[in-house]
Amino acid sequence: MNMKKFKDLELKFIELRKKAEIGEIDSATVNKELKKLMVLDSKGSYWIIGGNSGKWYKYNGKDWKEDDPYKTDNISQQENLHNTTKVIKNDIKQTQIKNTKTLTQSDTPHIISSIDNKIICKNCKSKIESYEIHCHICGTNQKENLSPKIKKKESDIPELLISSVNLISLMFFFGGIGIIIGVILGATIGIFKDIPIYIELPQMLNDLRSNILGGILFAILGGLAGFLIFAVKAIFFGSLYNLISYFFGGIRFKTKK
Numbered sequence: 001m002n003m004k005k006f007k008d009l010e011l012k013f014i015e016l017r018k019k020a021e022i023g024e025i026d027s028a029t030v031n032k033e034l035k036k037l038m039v040l041d042s043k044g045s046y047w048i049i050g051g052n053s054g055k056w057y058k059y060n061g062k063d064w065k066e067d068d069p070y071k072t073d074n075i076s077q078q079e080n081l082h083n084t085t086k087v088i089k090n091d092i093k094q095t096q097i098k099n100t101k102t103l104t105q106s107d108t109p110h111i112i113s114s115i116d117n118k119i120i121c122k123n124c125k126s127k128i129e130s131y132e133i134h135c136h137i138c139g140t141n142q143k144e145n146l147s148p149k150i151k152k153k154e155s156d157i158p159e160l161l162i163s164s165v166n167l168i169s170l171m172f173f174f175g176g177i178g179i180i181i182g183v184i185l186g187a188t189i190g191i192f193k194d195i196p197i198y199i200e201l202p203q204m205l206n207d208l209r210s211n212i213l214g215g216i217l218f219a220i221l222g223g224l225a226g227f228l229i230f231a232v233k234a235i236f237f238g239s240l241y242n243l244i245s246y247f248f249g250g251i252r253f254k255t256k257k
Contacts (some may be wrong), residue, residue: 012034016051017030021237022130034050059176119132126138161252167234175228175231179224180226181230185226187218188215188217190215191214
């Protein structure tokens, strides 16, 4: 079997790994480029190098299985992989020394490698290969800084200040509530004569109670009374609030964006 094709692909693999380490390409591009460079042996079998593991894989017609293309030529796979790994480690070591000069202090802990060239993911803290740009566990880009979440200060939360109230709108708002309450109470008193009332009514109004006509009349009177009572109270309390707000400041409400 012609082993030159296998050695050429190993050299190409080393070149791609170096580019991935310095950030020119990502691990997905490494795998994509390696798939284009599959080796076809004399027996018609396809071979490829794993982009993450650096090991040889042979296609058996169904799946890719780890295998040794050198065993048929009495060349130890361990020796070849050892030589390949040694070259890769030397290149990675030189690249890391070069990159360390430009790293900030916050980046340094994330790229300290162990002997087997593993690094710790910035996000999930999993061990990954030093040449991987994106963590294969959580997908975090190892070349970017993780910006810490900035907690909003209490003073940064927007506030709504009510410095004064419009007396006219306040009068009609609460007056409308008074009409609803007055109509309900008036109609109830007009229809049901048994409900006691504590004010003296003219005899004519008393005679109209306990029927529909009395209910309608008392509902109208109750609505008018309710509007007047609630409107007057609204003007009084609104004026009181405006006065207090003028001297001491209005009420503040915290809002969300």
